[in-house]
Each structure stands twice: as structure tokens, then as C-alpha cells.
Amino acid sequence: MDNVIDKEKLLLIYNPIAGQELINRMLGDIVISLQERWDVTIRPTLRQEHAEQIAYEESGGYNVVVAAGGDGTIHEVVNGLMRLDRRPVLGILPAGTANDIARTLQIPLDLLEACEFMKQELPQAIDIGRCGTRYFVNFLGVGLISTVSSEIKNETKTYLKHFTYYLKSLQYLQEDHLFRTMIKTETETIEKEAVMVYVAKGMSLAGIELFTENKMNSGYLEVIVVENIGLSEIVSVMSSYLRREPFQHKAISRHKASALTLECNPAQIIDTDGEENGKTPVDIKLLVGALHVIGRI
Numbered sequence: 247m248d249n250v251i252d253k254e255k256l257l258l259i260y261n262p263i264a265g266q267e268l269i270n271r272m273l274g275d276i277v278i279s280l281q282e283r284w285d286v287t288i289r290p291t292l293r294q295e296h297a298e299q300i301a302y303e304e305s306g307g308y309n310v311v312v313a314a315g316g317d318g319t320i321h322e323v324v325n326g327l328m329r330l331d332r333r334p335v336l337g338i339l340p341a342g343t344a345n346d347i348a349r350t351l352q353i354p355l356d357l358l359e360a361c362e363f364m365k366q367e368l369p370q371a372i373d374i375g376r377c378g379t380r381y382f383v384n385f386l387g388v389g390l391i392s393t394v395s396s397e398i399k400n401e402t403k404t405y406l407k408h409f410t411y412y413l414k415s416l417q418y419l420q421e422d423h424l425f426r427t428m429i430k431t432e433t434e435t436i437e438k439e440a441v442m443v444y445v446a447k448g449m450s451l452a453g454i455e456l457f458t459e460n461k462m463n464s465g466y467l468e469v470i471v472v473e474n475i476g477l478s479e480i481v482s483v484m485s486s487y488l489r490r491e492p493f494q495h496k497a498i499s500r501h502k503a504s505a506l507t508l509e510c511n512p513a514q515i516i517d518t519d520g521e522e523n524g525k526t527p528v529d530i531k532l533l534v535g536a537l538h539v540i541g542r543i
Contacts, residue, residue, distance in 0.1 A: 338351065
């Protein structure tokens with residue numbers, strides 16, 4: 247009798263309403279594809295934060311845990327896995343609107359192509375950001391980004407969502423939303439009047455690749471502070487992006503750090519990977535090589 251080699255075990259945590267229920271419609275084909283390499287168990291999420299609970303409570307004994315959904319689902323799964331002493335490899339099947347994390351990791355946005363990608367690529371160690379007791383993969387932001395994100399979070403997710411995001415951002419910039427920020431890193435103290443502070447790990451924000459030099463294993467966080475900036479100036483910055491030129495402006499400063507303290511007056515809502523996560527002040531630290539993920543970095 248031929249020897250039977252046991253397959254590694256994979257836990258597929260999927261958001262059934264992601265991508266206008268795209269995963270639900272394609273679930274059978276996804277499972278068939280993944281079963282070519284792994285022994286697959288599937289678990290749908292039933293409510294907010296359920297993906298994190300499943301990842302934390304049920305990942306034991308699995309070699310790979312796949313987050314199938316948007317950036318919010320990935321964020322939850324990562325927060326569940328980071329609470330474990332032994333962390334399985336993370337796989338990603340992108341089915342959200344922006345799919346910023348998948349873009350940075352060069353994961354195909356087509357679900358079946360992403361399955362093939364997972365079967366062929368080797369796990370890579372990536373850095374994870376820690377914000378208090380929570381974790382983030384792509385970014386942490388306060389000010390403009392968190393306010394606009396919370397305003398559009400419950401809107402119908404259509405292909406016009408990106409356009410809605412930009413319109414709301416421009417509207418926000420025309421209003422008075424300045425706050426005083428003080429950022430302390432290992433090497434400097436930054437004090438400014440700002441409309442946004444953005445701590446970047448990934449390349450993409452709302453589906454646009456703004457930070458193409460960023461890597462998930464860089465060993466540092468990029469800290470972008472946006473001071474008071476008018477409509478004409480933001481249009482100029484966006485024009486630079488469309489021309490594939492580095493965006494530079496006197497009101498935008500960029501810094502590098504592996505740990506920082508962020509304070510704001512008045513206190514600001516914190517957005518991590520598109521999810522609300524308390525208010526400032528907060529300590530932020532980069533955990534180098536803390537998680538293995540199937541992707542390219």
C-alpha cells in the first residue's frame with residue numbers, strides 16, 4: 247500500500263458578506279482549490295470581532311489560518327493570532343473594497359488567483375505594529391483619516407466608495423479640524439498643528455499606492471504629519487501622485503521610527519487598519535518579524 251502523507255491543516259475564516267457576498271458565492275471553488283494542498287476547515291464570521299475570537303480560540307493545531315474578507319477581517323484575524331504564543335502562518339484571500347494589505351503583499355485580488363498564489367508562495371516574516379494592547383498591519387491614523395473612515399463605514403459598499411472617500415476628505419479639509427500633536431520617537435520630538443497623523447506600514451491607503459517604497463519587513467514605521475492644508479494644495483499633491491512623482495509639500499513631513507508616543511490636544515480617535523481603536527495618547531511600537539504571512543515583500 248502506498249504511504250499516505252497527511253496534509254497540513256488550514257483554517258479558513260471568512261466574512262460571508264465581504265465583497266457583496268463574493269466569498270459566499272465562490273466558497274465551493276475556493277475550498278476545492280485549497281484542498282489540493284491543505285486539509286481545510288471553514289468558519290464563517292457571524293458578527294463584528296468574531297474573526298478575532300475564532301483566530302484566538304481555534305487556531306491551535308492549524309498550520310495556516312486564512313483571513314478571507316476585507317482589511318477589517320484581516321485586522322481581526324491578526325489581532326487574534328498575535329495573542330497566541332504559537333502563531334500559525336497567515337494567508338489572505340482579499341474580498342474587500344480597498345484590499346490595502348493584500349496590495350502591499352502583492353497578493354492577487356482575484357480570489358481563485360489568490361488561492362493559487364497561496365499554494366505556490368513561501369511564508370515571509372513581516373513586522374506588526376502594536377498600539378497599546380492592539381495590533382495593526384497596514385496603518386494607524388488620527389485626525390482626517392479616522393473621522394472620514396468612521397463617516398463612510400456604514401455606507402453601501404459600491405465601486406464608488408473610493409470616490410466618496412476622497413470627496414469627504416476634501417470636505418473635511420475645508421473645515422476647522424486642527425489639533426495640536428506631540429510625537430516622541432527614539433531620536434526626535436515633533437510638535438505641530440495638524441489635520442492628520444498617519445503611521446504607515448503598508449504601501450496602500452484606500453486602494454491607492456501612496457508609499458510604494460514601504461515594505462512589511464522594513465524594521466521601521468513611517469510617520470507622516472499633515473499640517474493645515476488647503477483644497478488647492480491637496481489637489482497639487484494628488485496631481486503629483488497621478489504623475490507618479492514623489493509627493494512633497496511643506497505642510498507634509500515624514501519621519502521614521504520603530505517606537506513612538508503620540509499625544510494630541512484635543513484627544514483624537516485612533517484608526518488602525520480602518521477600525522476604531524480608542525483615543526490618544528498612545529504608545530506605538532513595531533514588533534519586527536512578529537508574524538509569518540504568505541505573500542511577497
